[in-house]
Amino acid sequence: MVKANLIGVVLLMEVILRFGVDGLSMQYYMMSCPFADPIIKNTVNNALQADPTLAAALVRMHFHDCFIEGCDGSVLIDSTKDNTAEKDSPANLSLRGYEVIDDAKEQLEQQCPGVVSCADIIAMAARDAVFWTGGPYYEIAKGRKDGRRSKIEDTINLPFPTFNASELIRQFGQHGLTAQDMVALSGAHTLGVSRCASFKSRLSNVDPTLDSDFAKTLSKTCSAGDNAEQPFDATRNTFDNFYFYALQRKSGVLFSDQTLYTSPRTRNLVNGYAMNQAMFFLDFQQAMVKMSLLDVKEGNKGEVRGNCRKIN
Template sequence: MAIQKHIKLLVQLLIVALAFGIANGQGLKLGFYQKTCPRAEGIVWRTTANHIYRAPSLAAALLRMHFHDCFVRGCDGSVLLNSTKNNVAEKDGIPNLSIRGFQVIDAAKTAVEAACPGVVSCSDILALVARDAIHQIKGPYWPVPLGRRDGRVSIASETLTQLPAPFANITQLKANFASKGLSVKDLAVLSGGHTVGISHCSTITTRIYNFTGKGDTDPSIDPNYVPKLKSRCVPNDKTTLLSMDPGSTKSFDSDYYSVVLKRRGLFQSDAELLNDKITRAYVKLQAQSHGRTFFQDFQKSMVKMGKIGVLTGKAGEIRRHCAVIN
């Protein structure tokens, strides 16, 4: 039964890959390590599964880590590097202080290094782990063409200029995604990743207590929802956790779009999806059709995102340890 399931998954992956036409893109290709480290993808899958089984909430964290890596200097594993005495790295930038799950990447890298020393990049491992983790919580499974190499530069200040902020408006969000080669539809689709995961009250206290500096509430929030948010988050609360998609925070589904349509999106950036005709139409489509095309769309957008600014060929390096350059 397990073998049949695995074969079915491989067939589905092949069909999706052919449909996307991404077998060779920007120097990346499916099965890149087939000859040099044929067990790599299986090792990463098993390592990820071991962690997700014990802590399913890590799936959202690992997806976020991959997103934050790709949006700063491209998908080069720079988010994994530690700061040094001469440099503050991305992981210590303000938007990344809440990132977690580095132990999963380190465990996968250790296991792969034991099988094939110096062959598989940390950036490829991160891309695979993010995909595997989401699929292991019943999310979509997308093809991950490989061949990324690891960057040697990681600068904390770049996280402030390159990552979309939770308080960004729709114009800023569209410009940010466009600068990465992603479309307005990709913005709507990838925002759906907020169907899983948590955030802190500190990200929304301004929205509910002092939106314009006059002690007011963001008018884009459903007024009937504000009392519930205030009951959870007091002013200056920096510790209380909130679900991005209440009631379905551990399940990868399309409920996020129903939440946004009800004007109950947690971030201002979620609410802003209703302020553009393309993103608004996508939100309505998924909310009203119960996510009819969401999984397929998410697969396609994740493949596109995974190609942002990749280093291939002789660029970059293959790190032996993901947190430090060779």
Template structure:
């Protein structure tokens, strides 16, 4: 009960600080679209049955959306005319499964036209992606609005896989997120796959004295160098984020402690006493990690910023 109260207080506090004035609440659609959550869950389930990479894709999409202009579904907008949208910015070129949100939106529009924002659908789908992969559930506050602006140039604001701890801390604190949130949300890396381009900095010409990042476990580094040779630019080469990459668990944190995480930004979590302590804590208890992750997801997904409820998630009204 205490943890539920803590979660509740956490998001109430955040909404009062939210810049856009969009008041979020758990029962936002209770009267206007009571079945929205069921519809979104079914859309995610259906997509997952055909493609096991969907959960990782939806979680990453939501994260990349919230970190630019708040959780306003700007990541879903298509480029138009001279404007190159977020989804066509370099860090987002590997995003996929946009069709899952389109399908959910179509179903929701048939039930409750013009009521539910694409941003809320994405927030719900990200939660469902985690739950259906064996992770924790949480109550998603609702009432986000969809944004009208999406610029590829702004995707450089996203935290990069090469970031060190001070760069990560700055990126998260600018969005009202703490070091605890940083470590908990990094645990989303338990799902999915990464291309060589995101971690090859650790495998070749690492620095003036080391070709390979010395914090990488030697046999793990050797296996990654096989997958990602120095001059091979194979587009689809890469590695899963952890061996259980379709199951939401705490393996990611165990791998960091073993020197077997993919990104510099993962390894960076061991470089301050506070973040290292959290990594160890989450590595030793899936339950502790799950609670922290749910809490931080509520906090992150409550950064609002939109203006309208789009009829079509890919274009402004």
């Protein structure tokens, strides 16, 4: 009887560790795929050593995934003759890093087939990319299932680079994220670049919130065409608070960046993060954890794709 009770306790503990209270758990893969974390981390680290610019791409992919249909890997699905998927939306055409997710998924399928979701791989890859570039490390619960829907029309719900602070606050608020969360998450623009097509309207209309010398820099960038790239701050591959310094100098690349400093509703947050990088890191960690839980699919509401690019 004692042995039977002990076995029952062990099995119960495994269920709690794997599934937690709400289906997600920090140790979700501890029994079913114990090497999931190191496999994803090593895959991301190797990819970033070869191409550091992929860090920004992986973080952006996670954001674009979570804001459409929740954090369910829907952004990874390829279009078919019967359906144009999210990744072929104009807002997503510049997304990169799919091969990193594919690489991690292939290794995980060899180790523990049908266990680790593509949605979890994206969330964990973004986390590891932030840390690799010098940002804070944060842990996330796992157990997301992959969604079965990916439609181009849903991407209308992504924030536009022309949004002002009020529009950004409203849109993030629809996902349960606060103004502070929004500004902290915008700080991810400390990594990466923007293409001229996303900010050239600021040049033709002489945006008064744009520093005149920086406007000349942007104009020079755009002279190479709509796909020419402009770093968001001076350290494009390092996760720091330089992005917020840029906003203070009226050198935000996108209108939706600079509006965070222009607006009285968010200016104090920008100043705080520019002055205190540790505070930015802490708030960013918390905001990323919140975002990673947006509308996650659990149980039979989703699946674990064998191939991240197509529904099972």
